[in-house]
Amino acid sequence: MASPDPSPASELTAFFHAHRNTPVSIEFHPPHTPLLTSGPHIAIPKTHLLAAFPAAYHTFSTLHPTTTPWSASDARALLDATLILILVAAEHTTAVNTRRRILQLELSEDVVTPREEMALLQGVLTSHLAKHNKSPSLWGYRQWIVERCGVGVLGDGGLVGELEVVRRSGEAHPRNYYAWSYARFIVDKFYSCGDGSPCPGNDAPPPPPPPLLRELVESHAALCRTHVSDTSFWSFLLFLFWRARESTSSGDDCGYIFSITKDAAIYAHDMARGHESVWIFIRTVIVDEKLQLKDAERQELIGMVEGWVQEAETAGNEDEELVIEKEALRWISRRSTTASETPLAAEK
Amino acid sequence: MTPPILQTSAHVKYIQTLDTHSDRLDYHLTTHLRLSGVYWGLTALHLLRHPTALPRPATIAFVLSCQHPSGGFGASPAHDPHLLYTLSAIQILATVDALDALDADKTVRYIAARQTPDGCFTGDEWGEKDTRFIYCALNALSLLRRLDAVDVDAAMAYVMRCRNPDGGFGMAPQAESHAGQIFTCLGALRIGGALERLMSQDQINVLGDWLCERQLPSGGLNGRPEKLEDVCYSWLGVGGLALVGHEGLEEVDPVLICSFLRCDGGEAG
Numbered sequence: 001m002a003s004p005d006p007s008p009a010s011e012l013t014a015f016f017h018a019h020r021n022t023p024v025s026i027e028f029h030p031p032h033t034p035l036l037t038s039g040p041h042i043a044i045p046k047t048h049l050l051a052a053f054p055a056a057y058h059t060f061s062t063l064h065p066t067t068t069p070w071s072a073s074d075a076r077a078l079l080d081a082t083l084i085l086i087l088v089a090a091e092h093t094t095a096v097n098t099r100r101r102i103l104q105l106e107l108s109e110d111v112v113t114p115r116e117e118m119a120l121l122q123g124v125l126t127s128h129l130a131k132h133n134k135s136p137s138l139w140g141y142r143q144w145i146v147e148r149c150g151v152g153v154l155g156d157g158g159l160v161g162e163l164e165v166v167r168r169s170g171e172a173h174p175r176n177y178y179a180w181s182y183a184r185f186i187v188d189k190f191y192s193c194g195d196g197s198p199c200p201g202n203d204a205p206p207p208p209p210p211p212l213l214r215e216l217v218e219s220h221a222a223l224c225r226t227h228v229s230d231t232s233f234w235s236f237l238l239f240l241f242w243r244a245r246e247s248t249s250s251g252d253d254c255g256y257i258f259s260i261t262k263d264a265a266i267y268a269h270d271m272a273r274g275h276e277s278v279w280i281f282i283r284t285v286i287v288d289e290k291l292q293l294k295d296a297e298r299q300e301l302i303g304m305v306e307g308w309v310q311e312a313e314t315a316g317n318e319d320e321e322l323v324i325e326k327e328a329l330r331w332i333s334r335r336s337t338t339a340s341e342t343p344l345a346a347e348k
Numbered sequence: 349m350t351p352p353i354l355q356t357s358a359h360v361k362y363i364q365t366l367d368t369h370s371d372r373l374d375y376h377l378t379t380h381l382r383l384s385g386v387y388w389g390l391t392a393l394h395l396l397r398h399p400t401a402l403p404r405p406a407t408i409a410f411v412l413s414c415q416h417p418s419g420g421f422g423a424s425p426a427h428d429p430h431l432l433y434t435l436s437a438i439q440i441l442a443t444v445d446a447l448d449a450l451d452a453d454k455t456v457r458y459i460a461a462r463q464t465p466d467g468c469f470t471g472d473e474w475g476e477k478d479t480r481f482i483y484c485a486l487n488a489l490s491l492l493r494r495l496d497a498v499d500v501d502a503a504m505a506y507v508m509r510c511r512n513p514d515g516g517f518g519m520a521p522q523a524e525s526h527a528g529q530i531f532t533c534l535g536a537l538r539i540g541g542a543l544e545r546l547m548s549q550d551q552i553n554v555l556g557d558w559l560c561e562r563q564l565p566s567g568g569l570n571g572r573p574e575k576l577e578d579v580c581y582s583w584l585g586v587g588g589l590a591l592v593g594h595e596g597l598e599e600v601d602p603v604l605i606c607s608f609l610r611c612d613g614g615e616a617g
Contacts, residue, residue: 050373057376065426085380092380093472094428100474140476147475175575181523231573235524242522276561276573280514288513331557335550344544344552 008051011035012087013080015042021116024123026087040123049087056084064098072111075102079112083120090135100144114149118142125179126168133169139178143185151189151207158207159190163216167223170232180232184239187216191243213244214256221260228272234281241291258297261285265301269308273321283328287335305329360398363389367402382424383414387436390443408446411437419451419458420472430472431462431484438488452492459485460497467502468520478519479510483532486539495539504542507533515554527562527571530555531584534591543592556594559585 006014015037016024024040028049036043059081063074070078079102082095089095103114121142124132132138146153154162163186169179190210210216217240220233227233241257261282268278285291286298293301305325312322366389369375378385386407393401413425414437420429421437434455441447462469462485469481482503489495509521510533516525517533534555537543547555562569562585568577569585589597 050377053373053377061426088377089380093430094380094422097428097472097474136476136478140474144474144476175572177519177524177526177572181519184520184523229574231575232524239522280573284512284514290513334557335554343546343548 007055008035008048009055009080009084011048012042012044012052012084016080016083016120021119022123023119023126026123026127026129028129044087049084052084053088056081060085060095060098064094069105070102072107075105075107075111078102086124086138087132090129090132091137093137096137096141100141103145103148114145114153115155117145118153121145122165126165126172128172130173133173134176134178136178139182143182146186146189154207156207159186159210161207162186163220170227170230174227174230175232177232180236183236187240187243191247213240213247216240217244217256217260221264224264224278225267225272228268228275229277231277231280234277238281238284238288241285245291254292257285257291258293258301262301262304265304269305269321269325273319274324276324279324279328283331286332302329302332356396356398360393360396360401363393364401379424380427383411383421383433383440384423384436386410387440387443390440394443404444404446407440407444408449411440412449415455416458418473419454419456421455428472429458431459431469431481431488432471434459435484435488438491442491447492450492452494456489456492456494456497459488463498463503467499467504467506469503479507479517479529479536480519480532482507483536483539486536490539500540500542504537504540504546507536507540508546511551515551515556515558517555525558525572527559527569527581527584527588530559531588531591534588538591547592552592552594555592556589556596559588559594560596 012035019040022040024042027041027043029036029043029045031045031047033043033045035045035048059077063070063078063081078098082092082098085092085095099112099117102112103117121138125135125138125142127133151158157164163183166176166179166183166186170176173179191213211219217237220237220240224230224233224237237260241254244254244257264278265282268275268282272278282301286293286301306329309322309325309329312318312325366385386402390402390407393399411421414421414423414427414433416422416429418429420431421434422429423433427433438447438450438455441450459469462471462481464470464477467482468477468479469485470477471481471484485498486495486500486503489497507517510517510519510523510529512518512522512525514525516527517530518524518526519529523529534543537546559569561573562571562577562581564570564577566577568579569582570577571581571584575581586597
């Protein structure tokens, strides 16, 4: 007698079981197309996911409200079910929390390990899934695992590997707010306390030490030029500037903050015209006292832009870049002349 | 050109039918946010001047069925509690004048327990911090008239630490400025009675500049530079400008109003 066709849920579960500890790539395909897999890549038709949902929902509804610790088999069933629920709805808080509770049980490796969850999350967060790769729930879950286990859970990739995950997620979903928020968390995790605490149930060695902060700044600045319209990339560069200034181990006057900002302005003017994101970054660097630009540096930047504006107006070259540069100068001048930190109530 | 007309009855009917499809798969696909969905639908009905379009007793009963033993509310019965849904629960009960149905002390204890030593709030027991959750907590406590249950000054100080030199606010200190976060931070400062006490005119001006730059030629607003405009961020951006009493708000471009109406779903509601 022939075996019955596998259910939609079991087909998905089989794929993810076959690729545990491997970051998979997931796509959603149009309805009524076939389920496709190739190595760690899966294309799930929307209709297939919806067909898998009822079984997953039933398992979840039956098992998750229990107040007693789950057995290994129930935990595994819940992990399979909650993954489908999360694929349907990234912000399914209770499904994500159920996975946290299972990790807390510290069951055997056959059930799940923190590193396996990190690999699964990496796959989901870097896939082209519009809701998932920007999900605060899923990025928050990744952060929770690192906070609970320490940076040892990151394995050989360390900080650079994590920032690569963020970059890929940011490319899959531009202006990815929660990905770059996680990037700030993970940078601070490495540069503030050198946390190398071991991960429960994992004997792997701690991750490699992070690069020098200056190297991180410069490599990210290069990335910004290839993602010039992505305000989150530029905002993270500003964050790294702050960290560089605050760092007692930088050992230099951070003159590269000025040179990187100047290069960004020249790049925007010459090569990548009309991008508001760059100029919001540049004008903020110019006025931000925390960055401690020298007056001469500040004046050089402003003078350079004033020269461009004058040149463009004289030549009659009125384009979006001219508008943005003029607005940046106006914004800077307003900050310089009206700056007062006196709260409104105190003025009355 | 004849201006578009708001299809009120279609919108009311659409909202009313949302809870009548429990035999359909798509109903269960939104279980994880149901309580907030009820709040959004109920608020829309009130704005459309159909406040009784949803049955009041059933609405109250559903809200209370979402309460967790900890005092917080989940999105649906047996879902984990979270400040997002706890706020929605309180907002719904306030809207239908049923706050007396709530064990307020229990809910207040849940909310107060979410505050961290630095003044921020976590969304739930699992520790995710975000200025959104400060707004949720203070909004909820304000409706219950229980702001005394938390350290409001510490929350205000935390919000101000989330102010960026570009004028905006982010989800945490030194996070990216974002129109949604700006709305929640300003909302928190207003509820805490601290906006004028802690923000200078220049800080309000640079914030206003940042928000005004969100308006695109279509009239709609986006949430951050070089993003597309949408109805959600149009509301949040204008809301933010209103919270700081921005001088230019009275001159809101009328095209903006039409951009909302162009999102009308027609006969489907």
